[in-house]
Amino acid sequence: MGFLPNKVLMSLTNTSKTYTMGEVKVEALKPTSFEIYVGELLVILGPSGSGKSTLLNLIGGIDTPSGGQIRYGNQVLTNGSEKDLTRYRRQEVGFVFQFYNLVADLTAAENVALAAELVSKPLAIDDVLRDVSLLERRDHFPSQLSGGEQQRVAIARAIVKNSRLLLCDEPTGALDYETGKLVLRLLRDIQEKHGSTVIIVTHNTAIADMADRVVRMRSGSVADIFINDNPLPPERIEW
């Protein structure tokens, strides 16, 4: 049995983004409307240049749309000030990037603690590190960790804030096949354990097989959205 859409966490209404480069206007995202539900694992799929990272940046409050509206719960993000947007990023969103973006001079535990300092009710650092199976490596610096381990620290850093939304931009992009699958397993576990909404942006079509819902992007617009009736466990997906 697949995912049953229930409560809406976020909704985009005719949201668009246009970048101006000198004289040229690039429409990175054409007017787009869809909902994101509480507790789902959503995969945004598309080739490079399809607008998927633009979409993720808008959802994460890193960027503001040129047109349309983004609503998060009762809050309209597009009406808020820069300060409101910062508060939203700080309290509601955890980010996982393709190249981890860990602070090199801080240990795994300190990297996680740095994010924990941003919110009032973070999870316990050691619990989170245990969740990503890195408790025994808590005092290692990023340079002493493998790519997969670094990405797990990055995930720990994103979830320690106990935020409702976890945004992952190509989280397996820099990892080998096996490690990539471990990271995907971890994301699924977090979604199930904490009930958080996980959004994975990727160009890897295989990852769509584990999603509850898939948003397929093409040339700056949503080509289709479909519910995956039989999401596969991450161990069983192949690419």
Add this chain to the structure above:
Amino acid sequence: MSILTRKLLRTIQATRGQFLALVVIVTLGVVLYIGMTTSYYNLSRSQHQFYQDYGFADYTFQVVKAPESMVARVEALPGVVKATGRIQKDVPIIKEGNERITGRLTGYPLPMNNEVNRLHLLSGRQLELQNSEKVSVLVDPQYAQANRLTPGQDIELIADGKKVTLAVSGTATSGYAKL
């Protein structure tokens, strides 16, 4: 200690040399800046003080001929605190062996008292009203040194076609060198 402070300390430790160089450069920069600024203000203050003490003129006008009453009329203008009139003339000075050079004579109204561009007396006596035949003169210290002039000695010069003898009263300098 916050995590960011810990990060900062570790970064400093990892780049000790650069950090030290930076500290030295910044310190030198601050020291130089403070030193030069202080000197500038001190010099500027001394200059203003000197100009004030010696009543340095804000404006100087040269006229070919003007009655003495002109000074009072200028002084009466709004905004003018003080005006002093002087007569200036370039004259031949006769030296030993009939050698002639040109000197600049500047007349001062006596008694010398609170006039504009006051003289700073270096040696000898200030000019005074006197009934002597000879007119007293204060000479430039460099001229006095070059010609070994001391107070009490005479200078001979030609003024209006007549030989005139002036008695050296001392040496003096002015903030405004030519007046």
